[in-house]
Amino acid sequence: MATRLSVNIITNYVPFRHYSQFHQIMRKIPHVHNSHKYFIIPSVFGTNSLAKKNLFPANQQSQAYFTTPTHDSEKSSPTPLQTQPTNYSPKAWLLPGSGRRQIRVTKDGKLSWDDYFWLRVRRRNTERALTIPSTLLGLGMSTTYVFTRELDPTPILGQDPTVIYGLSVLLCFFSGLLIGPVIGSGVWKLFHRHEVKMMEERDREFYAHIKKNRADPSLHSIRNPAPDYYGEKIKSVAEYRKWLRKQREFLRKGTFHIGEEE
Template sequence: MNLPKVFRSSTKTISGSTLTWNDYFTLRRRRRIAERVITIPTTLGGFGLSLGYVATREFDPTPIFGQEPIIIYGIGTLVCGLSGLLIGPILGSSLWKLFHQEEVRLMEQRDREFYEHIRKNRADPSLHTLRNPAPDYYGEKIKSVADYRKWLRKQREIVKKGTFHIGEESI
């Protein structure tokens, strides 16, 4: 099959029932790319199909919801494009899972572990301020083990800054 790289299964097989963190981040990145790539045609498809419908339609001059029909049809066309934008990541994720069936179970297991690490090590939201905002609350920007370590350091800095300034408000 001639599939784009993000949909092809990796050439190296994942041994045993564990997935290394580096492999996990690589597969996670490929899954996100697949979701984003599929979003483009679904958005254009939704927009194009609705535009094609509106272009072949004869307009009745009777107002719809008190507005000109062309305005309502234009809003409908935009809504169809936005629906394609929302459906794209769902379809992309489903296609990725279809072509990576052996890795899906391992990925889901690592996802649970990763998000448990994120939840456990995340700084308390009450410590976040405008001057000290929360960096990457859900860990979406973490792309490697080194990025995870940087994220942990930033979370610790927030805890230090937040707890250090607690007693200064009464002065």
């Protein structure tokens, strides 16, 4: 019986950066170069010029595959990447250095959980990255104002002026520290306008899962600390499962007082 060679292309898993490299590899596979029965996903190459060309229509992205039969008379049967067809949202432009990725959307218009956590991590990284300059800006502006101003020995609100100026510098420092994540979130939304609503919907679902499955914090003790109450350290589906196991372990230890001295 003739065998069939099916090769799946998965976005961001093919290490070819140019079409010439990809074509040279494909020439080595039997019957591929002559039949040309394979599709090309633009995002695999990571270039804007290829992405603008309609090499892979949006309505076909739910069945990203190509097949090469070993016999010309044999009809090719597609091998889909996933059991459930998925669509792709418009290309998400991320901040420089953070990478690009085609976001998968389920039939009901929701982000897949893998893509949700992927975007969630990058959103947090953007917020943290912009927290540093905003904090330094607030600290620098306040210290510049204090050191360039002539010190008046007159008490301010009944306190020494140096104390008031020092508190003002600290206030500007913490203000920049708090404003940074807000600015970072706004910048992230600017670069991910197509995914904002889907992310907000997934955020509500995710925090509902966290609220439902986390253990009672009243069981917290020095020997049995509560593990990640808000789920901030969860970065993937696998880590969410680990978080669930830790919650059950925390509940078991707190209920039966395991490990505590009598």
